[in-house]
Amino acid sequence: MLRCGAGEEVDLAEGEAGAATPIAVVDIATTGVYPGGKDRIIEVAVVRFRRGAGEVEDEYTTLVNPRRDLGRSEIHGITGADVAAAPDFAEIAGDVGQRLNGAIVAAHNVRFVLGFLRAEYGRLGIALPSFPTLCTLQLAHGLGGASPRSLHACCAAAGVEHPEPHTAAGDARACLALLDAYLDEAPGASLHDLGSEHTRIPDPGWITVPASGRRTVRTPEAMLRARERGYLSRLVAHLPSHEGTSLREAEYLCLLDDVLRDRALSRDEAEALWSAAYSWGMSQNDVAGAHQAFLWALVRQAKADGVVTDGERRDLATLCEILGADPEGLAVILDALGPTGVR
Numbered sequence: 001m002l003r004c005g006a007g008e009e010v011d012l013a014e015g016e017a018g019a020a021t022p023i024a025v026v027d028i029a030t031t032g033v034y035p036g037g038k039d040r041i042i043e044v045a046v047v048r049f050r051r052g053a054g055e056v057e058d059e060y061t062t063l064v065n066p067r068r069d070l071g072r073s074e075i076h077g078i079t080g081a082d083v084a085a086a087p088d089f090a091e092i093a094g095d096v097g098q099r100l101n102g103a104i105v106a107a108h109n110v111r112f113v114l115g116f117l118r119a120e121y122g123r124l125g126i127a128l129p130s131f132p133t134l135c136t137l138q139l140a141h142g143l144g145g146a147s148p149r150s151l152h153a154c155c156a157a158a159g160v161e162h163p164e165p166h167t168a169a170g171d172a173r174a175c176l177a178l179l180d181a182y183l184d185e186a187p188g189a190s191l192h193d194l195g196s197e198h199t200r201i202p203d204p205g206w207i208t209v210p211a212s213g214r215r216t217v218r219t220p221e222a223m224l225r226a227r228e229r230g231y232l233s234r235l236v237a238h239l240p241s242h243e244g245t246s247l248r249e250a251e252y253l254c255l256l257d258d259v260l261r262d263r264a265l266s267r268d269e270a271e272a273l274w275s276a277a278y279s280w281g282m283s284q285n286d287v288a289g290a291h292q293a294f295l296w297a298l299v300r301q302a303k304a305d306g307v308v309t310d311g312e313r314r315d316l317a318t319l320c321e322i323l324g325a326d327p328e329g330l331a332v333i334l335d336a337l338g339p340t341g342v343r
Contacts, residue, residue, distance in 0.1 A: 009199050010104060010132045010191055021201075022057065023049045023134065024103035025179065026113050027172040029078060031071035033112075033255040034272035035119035036279065040066035041089060042078055043218075045168035046099040047176050051183065056176075060099055061169040062215035064089050077166060077222060086216035089120045095214070097121075097207030100131065104191070108151040108175050109254045110135035111280070124209070129202035136175055137254065138195045139182040141247045149250050150257060154178055167218060249290045252277050256294055260319065291323040299334060308334065 010021050025047045032039035045061035063078065063086040073079050096117070107113040110133045118128040140154045151171055155162040160177045164170025183189075191199045255276055259269045277287050298319065302312050313330075320330050 010201060020050065020052050022103040023051060023106050023176075023179070024100050025049060025106045025172050025176040026100075026117070027107060027168045027175060028113055028116055029076045029168055030116055031066055031068065032269060032272050033259060034275045035116040036275060037272055038068065039071070039116075039272065040064075040068060041116050041120055042066050042070055042076065042083060043168040044092070044096060045172040046096055047169075047172045048099050048103060049176055051180070058099060059169070059172075060095055060215065061172070061217060062087065062092055062095075063218065064092065078218075079222070082218065082222050083216070087212065087214040090124055090209075091212050091214050093121060093124055093126070094207060094209040094211040097126075097209070098211050101204040101207060102201055103131070104134055104196075105131040106134040106136070106175065106179055108136045108154070108171070108178075109251055110138075111251055112255065115276075115279075126208060127206065129206045130198045131202060132191050132198050132200065133196045134179060134183075134191070134194060136178050136182065137250060138247055139179070139186075141250050142195070143182050143185050149254055151175060151178070158182070169217075248280055248282060249286065249293065251280065252282060252287070252290050253294055256290070295320060295323055299330070303334070 027045050028041050029043035030039055030041055041064050043061070043063050046059070047056055048058040049056050063083050065083045065086045065088045067088055070076075070078055070080060070083070105114065114128070114131075114133070121128045136151070136154060137149060140149065140157075151174060152162050152165050154160075155174050155178050158178055158181045160174065160181055162170070162174040165174070186194065252273075255273060259273065274287070282290075295316075299316060302308055302316060308316075317330055
């Protein structure tokens with residue numbers, strides 16, 4: 001049915017024809033979680049893969065200068081010095097767009113990624129078209145059953161290596177390997193079966209700016225910062241997705257995972273989280289339920305080794321307050337999950 005022509009329908013169940021369609025796996029780092037506000041992309045990677053050939057056709061990654069502050073560097077590991085000489089998105093819009101053309105767009109939490117790409121192109125007066133998509137978070141939620149929701153933990157559950165976490169390029173490569181594993185579990189499934197709202201390749205004429213060829217990659221020091229994560233980050237990385245009752249909650253909780261790694265939630269971040277949830281059709285009760293699920297899952301993970309230290313308890317109490325939960329409820333949750341040592 002498909003030979004990558006614009007306007008033609010992609011059907012992965014069509015054997016060689018479907019397998020011939022390129023998949024563009026995208027990962028981004030951002031200043032925050034809400035593209036409808038002032039948050040911007042600060043790193044992007046696109047790995048273009050042809051499943052039928054079993055090979056990567058092209059890989060592009062670059063830091064991006066957002067022309068604003070970077071948000072919390074302790075979360076994404078990127079500093080102002082890292083992006084000082086990096087191109088802004090206008091300079092690399094053609095480079096990214098060319099790699100999306102003619103492809104299925106895939107990501108971990110693809111709704112989040114496409115939201116930021118749509119906003120960045122929109123600032124340039126370019127309308128991002130509707131691509132066929134594949135989402136490894138959605139596939140984990142559907143195929144993986146009780147799989148964790150973070151990319152790193154989903155990879156671990158599926159036996160997929162993830163050697164360079166928390167960088168756009170490393171996460172894009174891991175997402176591609178995870179996607180390949182999930183597609184192997186669903187032979188003959190169509191894009192519609194796998195959750196894509198769109199199944200037709202858009203006309204390539206949407207990208208009206210040329211590629212610049214510019215890129216700036218992370219230094220070894222920046223790569224090291226990306227790997228240095230604290231106690232709370234390690235807990236968050238392994239939280240199970242089945243604590244949420246819907247895919248939408250899992251998507252929202254992925255955003256919450258990111259902003260809470262430093263045990264703080266600013267007013268701007270809280271407003272951005274609510275704006276993202278509202279734009280995705282979540283109600284106030286939905287958000288409150290997601291926060292409660294997040295807290296229970298975090299406490300369960302903290303107790304997994306049988307000991308909750310005083311420092312861990314303080315972290316959890318802080319998060320109770322941040323999430324709008326009664327701090328006294330922490331003791332109730334700890335007791336409900338069974339005995340543990342405290343030191």
